[in-house]
Amino acid sequence: MMDWKKKLNVTIAPIKVPKPQIPLLSLSYDLSSIILDSVYVGFSSSTGSVLTSHYILGWSFQMNGQAQAFDLSRLPKLPPVGPQEQSKILTIGLPVSLAVLLLTVASITFIVIRWKKKYAEVFEDWELKYGPHRFSYKDLYVATKRFRDKELLGVGGFGRVYKGILPTSKIEVAVKRVSHESKQGIKEFIAEIVSIGQLRHRNIVQLLGYCLRKGELLLVYDYMPNGSLDNFLFCPSSSRLSWRQRFQIIKGVASGLVYLHEEWEQVVIHRDVKASNVLVDCEWNGRLGDFGLARLYDHGTNPLTTHVVGTLDYIAPEMTKTGKATTSTDVFSFGAFLLEVACGRRPIEPQELDESIALVDWVVSCWNRGVILETTDLSLQSDYVRGSGVGIETWFALFSPDTHS
Secondary structure, eight states, rough: BBOTTEEEEEEOOTTTTOSSSSEEEEEEETTTTOOOOOOOOOOOOOOOSSSSOOOOOOOOSSSSSOOOOGGGSSSSOOOOOOOHHHIIIIIHHHHHHHHHHHHHHHHHHHHHHHHHHHTTTOGGGGGGGGGBBBBBBHHHHHHHTTGGGGGGEEEEEEEEEEEETTTTTTTEEEEEEEEEEOTHHHHHHHHHHHHHOOOOOTBBOEEEEEETTEEEEEEEEETTOBBTTHHHHHHHOOOOOOOHHHHHHHHHHHHOOOOOIIISSEEEOOOOGGGEEEEEOTTEEEOOOOTTOOOEOTTTTTTOOOOOSOOSSOOTHHHHHHOOOOOOHHHHHHHHHHHHHHHTOOEEOOOOGOOOEHHHHHHHHHTTTTOOGGGSGGGTTSSTTTSTTOHHHHHHHHHHHHOOO
């Protein structure tokens, strides 16, 4: 039984002999955190192939304090057996069985509690209506093979993304682990995540659902086999995309933004349009993903003021003054994304002497000097037709200062 020293002691003694001072077995463990809810206790015994009979004549249990002592006069009588057998059962069989029982119950309880803690999730009453969109942590843990590094797809500013295969449906998914430090606004955030999960467009990565755990939020997306676009633009070891492939991806992302801004039942502001958030499917179509920062509002209404979030160098200048994310701020980010794709450069490129140059400033400078084609990705120098409908020269002209003056 448990004493105030948080020890579990097992003692054995003949039935009419007082309990020994020195226990047969002793375990230092605090069970107060384990035996909290209803507990089911059973008895089991075995001696292998030998035919025997085991009897539990009585037992005493107390959560806090001293367990009630046995009143031997009130114990039931054993079934008729020989005098020697009866004596052995009373003096040896019963204490040993009780000791084995206590150790078995303690071991099983400990294992069950560890299992529950391992897969513990946070459930709120208001989440009941979002049930179909919620995944169990256990399924995601198994799907990603314990979130091992071998399944890691990428690391971003808001979490790590792992590849997974759901154990029941065998569907390939991407699981993003996002940390959150408080519950403030989590209800509204989950509501928006579930709403975004209803989006259906060929150029948007499908958000399948979420899992809320203590200190952590997991978002589950469709898996894109070719990964994110930035791997093809900036990773030297990856194969380079042709201009036609890039132009197809650009049109796909533009189509997805039109759907988010104008065609869905609500206006969806992505707030983080960039190459690393554009996924490439098996047919080399661009799909806009990662809606962890997205916000929704009704058509015909004004978006509420919010914190300035997103990725530096993709944030529209007016965001720092108004704090309002709008369709226009998404379009500004899309413009930075266009230059990324065409130039094969990041919005801010580090230079010598710890200096850096903004991609937009560099492109405008080249345009003013009449050498706009020098800004193209070097791998595209012989991969376009000057003046054609999808030629890169014509495409740059669409975004020139003269065109929009």
